[in-house]
Amino acid sequence: MPEGHTLHRLAGSIDAAFGESTPQVSSPQGRFADGATLLDGTELMGSWAHGKLLFVDFADERTLYVHLGLIGKWFVLPLPVPGEEPEVAGAVRLRLLSEEHVADLRGPMACQVVDPAEVSRLVGRQGPDPLQPDQDPDVAYARITGSGRSVAELLMDQTVVAGVGNIYRCEVLWRHRVHPLRPGRTLKRATWQTIWDDLVALMPWGVRTGSIITLDDVLEDVRAHLEAGDPVEVPREFAVYQRAGEPCLRCGSRVRHSVVAGRNLFWCGNCQRRT
Structure with a gap:
Protein backbone atom coordinates (compact mmCIF):
# COMPACT_ATOMS: atom_id res chain seq x y z
CA MET A 1 0.00 0.00 0.00
CA ARG A 125 -11.19 9.09 11.82
CA GLN A 126 -7.52 9.49 10.94
CA GLY A 127 -4.61 10.41 13.15
CA PRO A 128 -2.52 13.54 12.53
CA ASP A 129 -0.63 13.62 9.25
CA PRO A 130 3.08 14.66 9.43
CA LEU A 131 2.74 16.12 5.93
CA GLN A 132 -0.12 18.42 6.87
CA PRO A 133 0.58 21.80 8.52
CA ASP A 134 -0.59 22.59 12.04
CA GLN A 135 -1.10 18.97 13.11
CA ASP A 136 -1.11 18.11 16.80
CA PRO A 137 1.29 15.27 17.71
CA ASP A 138 -0.28 15.07 21.16
CA VAL A 139 -3.40 13.56 19.57
CA ALA A 140 -1.28 10.66 18.36
CA TYR A 141 0.63 10.46 21.63
CA ALA A 142 -2.56 10.10 23.65
CA ARG A 143 -3.60 7.16 21.47
CA ILE A 144 -0.13 5.60 21.70
CA THR A 145 0.13 5.80 25.47
CA GLY A 146 -3.42 4.61 25.90
CA SER A 147 -2.58 1.29 24.28
CA GLY A 148 -0.71 -1.85 25.26
CA ARG A 149 0.06 -2.63 21.62
CA SER A 150 3.62 -2.30 20.39
CA VAL A 151 4.95 0.98 19.06
CA ALA A 152 5.52 -0.78 15.73
CA GLU A 153 1.84 -1.68 15.45
CA LEU A 154 0.67 1.76 16.53
CA LEU A 155 2.79 3.61 13.98
CA MET A 156 1.07 1.62 11.23
CA ASP A 157 -2.40 2.34 12.61
CA GLN A 158 -3.81 5.16 10.48
CA THR A 159 -6.09 6.26 13.30
CA VAL A 160 -2.95 6.97 15.35
CA VAL A 161 -0.64 8.52 12.74
CA ALA A 162 -1.84 9.05 9.17
CA GLY A 163 0.40 8.25 6.23
CA VAL A 164 3.18 6.28 7.92
CA GLY A 165 3.80 2.93 6.24
CA ASN A 166 6.14 0.04 6.84
CA ILE A 167 9.35 1.60 5.54
CA TYR A 168 9.06 4.86 7.49
CA ARG A 169 7.96 2.85 10.54
CA CYS A 170 11.02 0.60 10.53
CA GLU A 171 13.48 3.34 9.69
CA VAL A 172 12.33 6.03 12.11
CA LEU A 173 12.37 3.63 15.04
CA TRP A 174 15.94 2.70 14.12
CA ARG A 175 16.93 6.34 13.83
CA HIS A 176 15.80 6.95 17.41
CA ARG A 177 16.96 3.61 18.87
CA VAL A 178 13.45 2.58 19.92
CA HIS A 179 12.68 -1.13 20.19
CA PRO A 180 9.71 -1.75 17.88
CA LEU A 181 8.03 -4.19 20.28
CA ARG A 182 8.03 -1.74 23.17
CA PRO A 183 4.44 -1.20 24.46
CA GLY A 184 3.01 2.14 23.42
CA ARG A 185 1.99 3.03 26.95
CA THR A 186 5.69 3.09 27.99
CA LEU A 187 6.82 5.57 25.33
CA LYS A 188 8.06 8.84 26.81
CA ARG A 189 6.66 12.13 25.53
CA ALA A 190 10.11 13.43 24.55
CA THR A 191 10.85 10.27 22.57
CA TRP A 192 7.56 10.56 20.70
CA GLN A 193 8.27 14.22 19.91
CA THR A 194 11.63 13.34 18.32
CA ILE A 195 9.95 10.61 16.24
CA TRP A 196 7.19 13.00 15.12
CA ASP A 197 9.66 15.78 14.29
CA ASP A 198 11.72 13.34 12.25
CA LEU A 199 8.68 12.25 10.24
CA VAL A 200 7.81 15.90 9.63
CA ALA A 201 11.35 16.46 8.33
CA LEU A 202 11.76 13.27 6.28
CA MET A 203 8.40 12.73 4.60
CA PRO A 204 8.40 15.96 2.52
CA TRP A 205 11.51 14.63 0.78
CA GLY A 206 9.40 11.67 -0.27
CA VAL A 207 6.86 14.07 -1.76
CA ARG A 208 9.57 16.07 -3.49
CA THR A 209 11.57 13.17 -4.97
CA GLY A 210 9.04 10.35 -5.11
CA SER A 211 11.40 8.17 -3.08
CA ILE A 212 11.66 7.40 0.62
CA ILE A 213 14.89 8.82 2.07
CA THR A 214 15.84 7.93 5.64
CA LEU A 215 19.66 7.92 5.62
CA ASP A 216 21.30 11.24 6.42
CA ASP A 217 24.17 10.82 3.94
CA VAL A 218 21.74 10.04 1.12
CA LEU A 219 19.62 13.04 2.09
CA GLU A 220 22.62 15.37 2.05
CA ASP A 221 23.68 14.09 -1.37
CA VAL A 222 20.16 14.53 -2.79
CA ARG A 223 19.89 18.02 -1.28
CA ALA A 224 23.23 19.07 -2.78
CA HIS A 225 22.26 17.85 -6.26
CA LEU A 226 18.88 19.57 -6.14
CA GLU A 227 20.35 22.85 -4.92
CA ALA A 228 22.88 22.72 -7.77
CA GLY A 229 20.12 22.00 -10.27
CA ASP A 230 21.67 18.66 -11.18
CA PRO A 231 19.65 15.55 -12.00
CA VAL A 232 19.51 13.11 -9.13
CA GLU A 233 18.60 9.45 -8.83
CA VAL A 234 17.73 8.48 -5.28
CA PRO A 235 19.25 5.12 -4.32
CA ARG A 236 16.96 2.63 -2.63
CA GLU A 237 19.05 2.31 0.52
CA PHE A 238 17.80 1.87 4.08
CA ALA A 239 19.25 1.27 7.51
CA VAL A 240 17.21 -1.81 8.45
CA TYR A 241 14.26 -2.22 6.08
CA GLN A 242 14.62 -5.49 4.10
CA ARG A 243 18.14 -5.98 5.51
CA ALA A 244 17.47 -8.98 7.77
CA GLY A 245 20.70 -10.72 8.77
CA GLU A 246 22.90 -7.90 7.48
CA PRO A 247 25.03 -5.69 9.76
CA CYS A 248 23.44 -2.60 11.29
CA LEU A 249 24.85 0.55 9.69
CA ARG A 250 25.36 2.11 13.12
CA CYS A 251 26.73 -0.67 15.35
CA GLY A 252 27.38 -3.63 13.07
CA SER A 253 25.05 -6.01 14.90
CA ARG A 254 22.66 -8.25 13.00
CA VAL A 255 19.44 -6.74 11.67
CA ARG A 256 16.51 -8.80 12.90
CA HIS A 257 13.20 -9.63 11.29
CA SER A 258 9.76 -10.60 12.52
CA VAL A 259 6.19 -10.49 11.25
CA VAL A 260 4.07 -8.16 13.37
CA ALA A 261 0.39 -7.65 12.60
CA GLY A 262 0.92 -9.26 9.22
CA ARG A 263 3.75 -6.95 8.15
CA ASN A 264 7.49 -7.53 7.96
CA LEU A 265 9.34 -5.70 10.71
CA PHE A 266 13.09 -5.01 10.73
CA TRP A 267 15.22 -3.64 13.56
CA CYS A 268 18.71 -3.80 15.07
CA GLY A 269 18.97 -6.24 17.94
CA ASN A 270 21.68 -4.21 19.65
CA CYS A 271 21.19 -0.47 19.34
CA GLN A 272 17.38 -0.57 19.40
CA ARG A 273 17.09 -1.74 22.97
CA ARG A 274 15.10 1.15 24.42
CA THR A 275 12.29 -1.01 25.75
Whole structure:
Protein backbone atom coordinates (compact mmCIF):
# COMPACT_ATOMS: atom_id res chain seq x y z
CA MET A 1 0.00 0.00 0.00
CA PRO A 2 1.45 3.43 -0.91
CA GLU A 3 2.75 5.47 2.02
CA GLY A 4 1.40 8.96 2.64
CA HIS A 5 4.02 10.86 0.66
CA THR A 6 2.85 9.08 -2.51
CA LEU A 7 -0.70 10.41 -2.09
CA HIS A 8 0.50 13.96 -1.41
CA ARG A 9 2.70 13.77 -4.49
CA LEU A 10 -0.21 12.43 -6.56
CA ALA A 11 -2.42 15.29 -5.36
CA GLY A 12 0.22 17.72 -6.61
CA SER A 13 0.33 15.99 -10.00
CA ILE A 14 -3.46 16.18 -10.36
CA ASP A 15 -3.41 19.88 -9.48
CA ALA A 16 -0.64 20.58 -11.99
CA ALA A 17 -2.50 18.80 -14.77
CA PHE A 18 -6.16 19.63 -14.04
CA GLY A 19 -6.37 22.25 -11.29
CA GLU A 20 -8.88 25.05 -11.86
CA SER A 21 -9.99 23.49 -15.13
CA THR A 22 -12.99 21.45 -16.23
CA PRO A 23 -11.70 18.02 -17.28
CA GLN A 24 -13.88 15.35 -18.78
CA VAL A 25 -14.72 12.74 -16.16
CA SER A 26 -15.72 9.24 -17.25
CA SER A 27 -15.75 5.66 -16.04
CA PRO A 28 -14.65 3.41 -18.91
CA GLN A 29 -15.09 0.35 -16.68
CA GLY A 30 -18.60 1.49 -15.74
CA ARG A 31 -18.31 0.91 -11.99
CA PHE A 32 -18.09 4.65 -11.30
CA ALA A 33 -20.53 5.79 -13.98
CA ASP A 34 -22.94 7.60 -11.64
CA GLY A 35 -20.12 9.42 -9.85
CA ALA A 36 -18.46 10.38 -13.12
CA THR A 37 -21.75 11.87 -14.32
CA LEU A 38 -21.93 14.03 -11.20
CA LEU A 39 -18.39 15.38 -11.69
CA ASP A 40 -18.22 15.71 -15.47
CA GLY A 41 -18.58 19.31 -16.58
CA THR A 42 -17.73 20.80 -13.16
CA GLU A 43 -14.57 22.68 -12.26
CA LEU A 44 -11.79 20.79 -10.49
CA MET A 45 -10.85 23.17 -7.68
CA GLY A 46 -7.86 21.33 -6.20
CA SER A 47 -6.50 18.11 -4.75
CA TRP A 48 -5.12 17.21 -1.35
CA ALA A 49 -4.33 14.23 0.82
CA HIS A 50 -4.56 13.27 4.45
CA GLY A 51 -2.47 10.21 5.22
CA LYS A 52 -3.38 7.58 2.66
CA LEU A 53 -6.67 9.24 1.70
CA LEU A 54 -6.84 11.35 -1.46
CA PHE A 55 -9.44 14.06 -2.05
CA VAL A 56 -10.16 15.96 -5.28
CA ASP A 57 -12.46 18.92 -4.74
CA PHE A 58 -14.88 19.90 -7.49
CA ALA A 59 -17.33 22.77 -7.71
CA ASP A 60 -20.77 22.52 -6.08
CA GLU A 61 -19.25 21.05 -2.88
CA ARG A 62 -18.58 17.71 -4.51
CA THR A 63 -15.40 15.86 -3.57
CA LEU A 64 -13.92 12.76 -5.15
CA TYR A 65 -12.58 10.49 -2.40
CA VAL A 66 -10.06 7.83 -3.39
CA HIS A 67 -8.29 5.19 -1.32
CA LEU A 68 -5.84 3.24 -3.46
CA GLY A 69 -5.65 0.30 -1.07
CA LEU A 70 -3.19 -2.48 -1.88
CA ILE A 71 -3.48 -2.60 -5.67
CA GLY A 72 -4.85 0.78 -6.73
CA LYS A 73 -2.86 2.86 -9.23
CA TRP A 74 -3.49 6.34 -10.56
CA PHE A 75 -1.16 7.71 -13.20
CA VAL A 76 -1.25 11.30 -14.46
CA LEU A 77 0.34 11.51 -17.91
CA PRO A 78 0.64 13.97 -20.79
CA LEU A 79 -1.33 12.98 -23.86
CA PRO A 80 0.81 11.40 -26.58
CA VAL A 81 -1.06 13.59 -29.06
CA PRO A 82 -2.55 16.75 -27.52
CA GLY A 83 -6.31 16.88 -27.94
CA GLU A 84 -6.57 13.22 -28.94
CA GLU A 85 -7.96 10.81 -26.32
CA PRO A 86 -5.86 7.64 -25.93
CA GLU A 87 -7.43 4.21 -25.98
CA VAL A 88 -8.42 2.70 -22.65
CA ALA A 89 -6.11 -0.06 -21.45
CA GLY A 90 -7.33 -2.39 -18.72
CA ALA A 91 -10.10 -1.85 -16.18
CA VAL A 92 -10.14 1.92 -15.73
CA ARG A 93 -12.47 2.90 -12.90
CA LEU A 94 -12.10 6.65 -13.49
CA ARG A 95 -10.58 8.79 -16.23
CA LEU A 96 -9.82 12.51 -16.08
CA LEU A 97 -9.14 14.01 -19.50
CA SER A 98 -8.07 17.46 -20.68
CA GLU A 99 -6.55 18.75 -23.89
CA GLU A 100 -3.08 17.89 -22.62
CA HIS A 101 -3.33 15.26 -19.86
CA VAL A 102 -5.03 12.01 -18.95
CA ALA A 103 -5.29 10.36 -15.53
CA ASP A 104 -6.51 6.77 -15.33
CA LEU A 105 -7.44 5.21 -12.00
CA ARG A 106 -7.34 1.41 -11.71
CA GLY A 107 -8.14 -0.94 -8.85
CA PRO A 108 -8.85 1.47 -5.96
CA MET A 109 -10.27 0.24 -2.68
CA ALA A 110 -12.59 3.27 -2.60
CA CYS A 111 -13.74 5.72 -5.27
CA GLN A 112 -16.74 7.83 -4.27
CA VAL A 113 -18.28 11.27 -4.60
CA VAL A 114 -18.81 12.64 -1.09
CA ASP A 115 -20.07 15.85 0.49
CA PRO A 116 -18.21 18.10 2.99
CA ALA A 117 -19.71 16.31 5.98
CA GLU A 118 -18.41 12.96 4.77
CA VAL A 119 -14.97 14.47 4.07
CA SER A 120 -14.86 15.70 7.67
CA ARG A 121 -15.92 12.30 8.95
CA LEU A 122 -13.28 10.46 6.90
CA VAL A 123 -10.47 12.79 7.98
CA GLY A 124 -11.70 12.84 11.57
CA ARG A 125 -11.19 9.09 11.82
CA GLN A 126 -7.52 9.49 10.94
CA GLY A 127 -4.61 10.41 13.15
CA PRO A 128 -2.52 13.54 12.53
CA ASP A 129 -0.63 13.62 9.25
CA PRO A 130 3.08 14.66 9.43
CA LEU A 131 2.74 16.12 5.93
CA GLN A 132 -0.12 18.42 6.87
CA PRO A 133 0.58 21.80 8.52
CA ASP A 134 -0.59 22.59 12.04
CA GLN A 135 -1.10 18.97 13.11
CA ASP A 136 -1.11 18.11 16.80
CA PRO A 137 1.29 15.27 17.71
CA ASP A 138 -0.28 15.07 21.16
CA VAL A 139 -3.40 13.56 19.57
CA ALA A 140 -1.28 10.66 18.36
CA TYR A 141 0.63 10.46 21.63
CA ALA A 142 -2.56 10.10 23.65
CA ARG A 143 -3.60 7.16 21.47
CA ILE A 144 -0.13 5.60 21.70
CA THR A 145 0.13 5.80 25.47
CA GLY A 146 -3.42 4.61 25.90
CA SER A 147 -2.58 1.29 24.28
CA GLY A 148 -0.71 -1.85 25.26
CA ARG A 149 0.06 -2.63 21.62
CA SER A 150 3.62 -2.30 20.39
CA VAL A 151 4.95 0.98 19.06
CA ALA A 152 5.52 -0.78 15.73
CA GLU A 153 1.84 -1.68 15.45
CA LEU A 154 0.67 1.76 16.53
CA LEU A 155 2.79 3.61 13.98
CA MET A 156 1.07 1.62 11.23
CA ASP A 157 -2.40 2.34 12.61
CA GLN A 158 -3.81 5.16 10.48
CA THR A 159 -6.09 6.26 13.30
CA VAL A 160 -2.95 6.97 15.35
CA VAL A 161 -0.64 8.52 12.74
CA ALA A 162 -1.84 9.05 9.17
CA GLY A 163 0.40 8.25 6.23
CA VAL A 164 3.18 6.28 7.92
CA GLY A 165 3.80 2.93 6.24
CA ASN A 166 6.14 0.04 6.84
CA ILE A 167 9.35 1.60 5.54
CA TYR A 168 9.06 4.86 7.49
CA ARG A 169 7.96 2.85 10.54
CA CYS A 170 11.02 0.60 10.53
CA GLU A 171 13.48 3.34 9.69
CA VAL A 172 12.33 6.03 12.11
CA LEU A 173 12.37 3.63 15.04
CA TRP A 174 15.94 2.70 14.12
CA ARG A 175 16.93 6.34 13.83
CA HIS A 176 15.80 6.95 17.41
CA ARG A 177 16.96 3.61 18.87
CA VAL A 178 13.45 2.58 19.92
CA HIS A 179 12.68 -1.13 20.19
CA PRO A 180 9.71 -1.75 17.88
CA LEU A 181 8.03 -4.19 20.28
CA ARG A 182 8.03 -1.74 23.17
CA PRO A 183 4.44 -1.20 24.46
CA GLY A 184 3.01 2.14 23.42
CA ARG A 185 1.99 3.03 26.95
CA THR A 186 5.69 3.09 27.99
CA LEU A 187 6.82 5.57 25.33
CA LYS A 188 8.06 8.84 26.81
CA ARG A 189 6.66 12.13 25.53
CA ALA A 190 10.11 13.43 24.55
CA THR A 191 10.85 10.27 22.57
CA TRP A 192 7.56 10.56 20.70
CA GLN A 193 8.27 14.22 19.91
CA THR A 194 11.63 13.34 18.32
CA ILE A 195 9.95 10.61 16.24
CA TRP A 196 7.19 13.00 15.12
CA ASP A 197 9.66 15.78 14.29
CA ASP A 198 11.72 13.34 12.25
CA LEU A 199 8.68 12.25 10.24
CA VAL A 200 7.81 15.90 9.63
CA ALA A 201 11.35 16.46 8.33
CA LEU A 202 11.76 13.27 6.28
CA MET A 203 8.40 12.73 4.60
CA PRO A 204 8.40 15.96 2.52
CA TRP A 205 11.51 14.63 0.78
CA GLY A 206 9.40 11.67 -0.27
CA VAL A 207 6.86 14.07 -1.76
CA ARG A 208 9.57 16.07 -3.49
CA THR A 209 11.57 13.17 -4.97
CA GLY A 210 9.04 10.35 -5.11
CA SER A 211 11.40 8.17 -3.08
CA ILE A 212 11.66 7.40 0.62
CA ILE A 213 14.89 8.82 2.07
CA THR A 214 15.84 7.93 5.64
CA LEU A 215 19.66 7.92 5.62
CA ASP A 216 21.30 11.24 6.42
CA ASP A 217 24.17 10.82 3.94
CA VAL A 218 21.74 10.04 1.12
CA LEU A 219 19.62 13.04 2.09
CA GLU A 220 22.62 15.37 2.05
CA ASP A 221 23.68 14.09 -1.37
CA VAL A 222 20.16 14.53 -2.79
CA ARG A 223 19.89 18.02 -1.28
CA ALA A 224 23.23 19.07 -2.78
CA HIS A 225 22.26 17.85 -6.26
CA LEU A 226 18.88 19.57 -6.14
CA GLU A 227 20.35 22.85 -4.92
CA ALA A 228 22.88 22.72 -7.77
CA GLY A 229 20.12 22.00 -10.27
CA ASP A 230 21.67 18.66 -11.18
CA PRO A 231 19.65 15.55 -12.00
CA VAL A 232 19.51 13.11 -9.13
CA GLU A 233 18.60 9.45 -8.83
CA VAL A 234 17.73 8.48 -5.28
CA PRO A 235 19.25 5.12 -4.32
CA ARG A 236 16.96 2.63 -2.63
CA GLU A 237 19.05 2.31 0.52
CA PHE A 238 17.80 1.87 4.08
CA ALA A 239 19.25 1.27 7.51
CA VAL A 240 17.21 -1.81 8.45
CA TYR A 241 14.26 -2.22 6.08
CA GLN A 242 14.62 -5.49 4.10
CA ARG A 243 18.14 -5.98 5.51
CA ALA A 244 17.47 -8.98 7.77
CA GLY A 245 20.70 -10.72 8.77
CA GLU A 246 22.90 -7.90 7.48
CA PRO A 247 25.03 -5.69 9.76
CA CYS A 248 23.44 -2.60 11.29
CA LEU A 249 24.85 0.55 9.69
CA ARG A 250 25.36 2.11 13.12
CA CYS A 251 26.73 -0.67 15.35
CA GLY A 252 27.38 -3.63 13.07
CA SER A 253 25.05 -6.01 14.90
CA ARG A 254 22.66 -8.25 13.00
CA VAL A 255 19.44 -6.74 11.67
CA ARG A 256 16.51 -8.80 12.90
CA HIS A 257 13.20 -9.63 11.29
CA SER A 258 9.76 -10.60 12.52
CA VAL A 259 6.19 -10.49 11.25
CA VAL A 260 4.07 -8.16 13.37
CA ALA A 261 0.39 -7.65 12.60
CA GLY A 262 0.92 -9.26 9.22
CA ARG A 263 3.75 -6.95 8.15
CA ASN A 264 7.49 -7.53 7.96
CA LEU A 265 9.34 -5.70 10.71
CA PHE A 266 13.09 -5.01 10.73
CA TRP A 267 15.22 -3.64 13.56
CA CYS A 268 18.71 -3.80 15.07
CA GLY A 269 18.97 -6.24 17.94
CA ASN A 270 21.68 -4.21 19.65
CA CYS A 271 21.19 -0.47 19.34
CA GLN A 272 17.38 -0.57 19.40
CA ARG A 273 17.09 -1.74 22.97
CA ARG A 274 15.10 1.15 24.42
CA THR A 275 12.29 -1.01 25.75
